[in-house]
Amino acid sequence: MTNIIKDFTIKLPQNLNSILKKIDKNLKGLIFVIDEKNKLLGSISDGDIRRGLIKKNISQIVKINSKFVNTKPFFLNYKTDIKTILYHLQNKKNKNKFKCIPLVDEKKIIKDISTIENLRKYPIANLNLGNEEFSKAFDAIKSGWISSKGSYVDQFEKGFSRYLGGGYSVTTTSGTTALELALKTFGVGKGDEVILPNFSFAASINSIISVGATPVVVDIEEDTWTIDIKKIKKRISKKTKAIMPVHIYGQPCRLDEIIQIAKLKKIYVIEDAAEALGGTYKGKKVGLGGDCACFSFYANKIITTGEGGMAVFRKKKNSEIATLIKNHGMSSKNFYYHTIAGSNYRMTNPQAAIGLAQLNRINEFYKSRKKIFDYYNKKFRSFKFIKFLPKNKWSKNSLWLYTIIIQNFKKEKRDTLIKKLLAKGIETRPGFISFNQMKIYKKYCKGSFPYSEKISQSTLSLPTTNISYKDQDYIISQLSDEINRLNKVQR
Ligand SMILES: Cc1ncc(COP(=O)(O)O)c(C=O)c1O
Structure with a gap:
């Protein structure tokens, strides 16, 4: 049940106080009565309650029962177009103006509630957070470790590598900072070139620019929508330090051919796998082919931590460098002594707790x-x-x-x-x-x-x-x- 349905519905019998609380919260002066299957049975308005109170003694109606229910509330079919819904919600000429309208299916099961602030929508992506996410996040907060210290960060990193079937995972604040961290780990910076496809979210090219390197943009192939191998070959120069293929819309690119070129030229492969978690390449999970693969946990991604990301390195040594960089370059043995001019790309413990719960449900x-x-x-x-x-x-x-x-x-x-x-x-x-x-x-x-x-x-x-x-x-x-x-x- 969505939050809006919860805010606008009750099951009877119910005490007066909790009904008034809900009506007070939803600000529409009305609540819908449903049965166990969320079927619409009727409505109760604050006016219905007022009239009931006038008629009866208050002590008699501490419990609100079916006598108060208007059994013919206005409702619309879930498939009704937005224009019609709007007409009933706001048209000044329309005498039958409603503040909230239940949208029901053929069996009168409530699927949504439309108000002027919340018209029925089909969003491009929906959040999928459940009990495990709530309880793990709560546990992380309750433990007092709300910064990046706390056991969930390590659990999430280890769990992620286990899910992929290898690699050394390092959490970050976003998919974008995962890419930046990977580039910095391999020493990509000023004077270096990184080849990437012309078709991606801007985070790919921005990460290259933000570490001071020069992006070299090439076209994609029509039959994969991913980076064109022939074009990579043409644009490799002495300055090329890395290739950043993108698994666009979760579609894995021709990774082996890219790795072959990279090996020959002794350059790095940093995969932008932000959208590709769970995809496979030649039978293996995406994320284990190049020198590093970067994932995003933004709210619309395969799994989410709100904002967040993961850089997965093939070699342990590189994951250790990355961990140092993301932690201000501070020595783990000598507090406040910095061996690298690093930064802060650390994911928080409650985020990692959510990430771990999401990973369990992938x-x-x-x-x-x-x-x-x-x-x-x-x-x-x-x-x-x-x-x-x-x-x-x-x-x-x-x-x-x-x-x-x-x-x-x-x-x-x-x-x-x-x-x-x-x-x-x-x-x-x-x-x-x-x-x-x-x-x-x-x-x-x-x-x-x-x-x-x-x-x-x-x-x-x-x-x-x-x-x-x-x-x-x-x-x-x-x-x-x-x-x-x-x-x-x-x-
Ligand atoms: C292809 C691609 N690369 C990188 C990113 C950046 O990830 P984030 O939004 O977590 O910074 C995204 C996310 O939208 C993406 O789609």
Whole structure:
């Protein structure tokens, strides 16, 4: 049950005090009565209670029972479009204006409550925090160790390496600082070049710039959406110190070929695996191929610690250097004596506690995402206007965000589609803007970038977590309607 449903519903019998408390909290003067299965039975307003109090002696109604219930409250179907919901919530001409509307399915089970502040939405990603996260975070806080000291940090790091099946994991404050830490660990800085793909979230290129090195941006391949191996070869120079491939949308890149080039040229491979936790490459978990792989635990990622990240090193020695750097470079034996000019990239103990609980549930998350991906794939199969993220034999996607290409859509049309869907409560995301299309990064982008430009402007990510098949049906039908409408307008 979502928080908003909790705030707006009660089960009877209930004492007067707790009903008034809820009504007071939700600020709408109304509460809905539900049964054990969350089926809508009626409503009680503060007016109903006032009238009851006038009629009866207060002592008689310390318990509120079904006599107070309006058994015909206004409600709407969960699939009702946002415009209609808004009409009932705010239209001044509409006499039947409601402050809150339960949205129910065919069996009258409450699926959501719409208020003017909280219209029914399908967010791109939903948080999945449960009892284990709460109790571990509480335990961490209760222990008094709320900084980076405390046992959960070490447990999370060890548990993460165990999950991957190897490597030495070092927690950080974000995926971005994990990348920065990795670059610093390998001594990448001023005068060095790092090759990366043109299609990624800006954290990849920003991390290189922030350590003082020069990004060298190359195009991606159309059949993997990841860095083009041939282009890497062309751009390697004496200054190249590392390659930063990105497993974009959880899609593993051609890692072995990249590692082969890196070995030959004696340069490092730092994988941006922010979106790829749980993905596999040639049967092994993503994160164990290069010299280091960096993951993000931002709220919309596969597992989350709110903000947070992990740098996983192949060699223990490098993880020790990283641990020193992230801890101000302070000697572990000699307090306040610094052997490296480091920084503070430390994750807190309560965050690590949440991370550990999330890690314990990662297979459950994967299964639930897989169901959602499979259903979209099945339903979209016959849609000519949709192209999928390519699949290959040697890797398995982490199933982060369900991302598709809308055929023959360019940026403007795709962005109109995003707005239209949002008006129907469906949150989507455009593809990342390729670096060569942004002024501040242009100087790092030489040559042409046909594939990243094309993919960037026609991709769309759809809501991917905690949704039912019915929700997906609604999303698919709205998407299809809007695409058809936009295609007609253009003709
Ligand atoms: C490809 C990629 N790299 C790096 C990052 C940075 O991670 P964070 O947001 O945790 O700093 C992200 C996160 O959004 C990402 O998608």
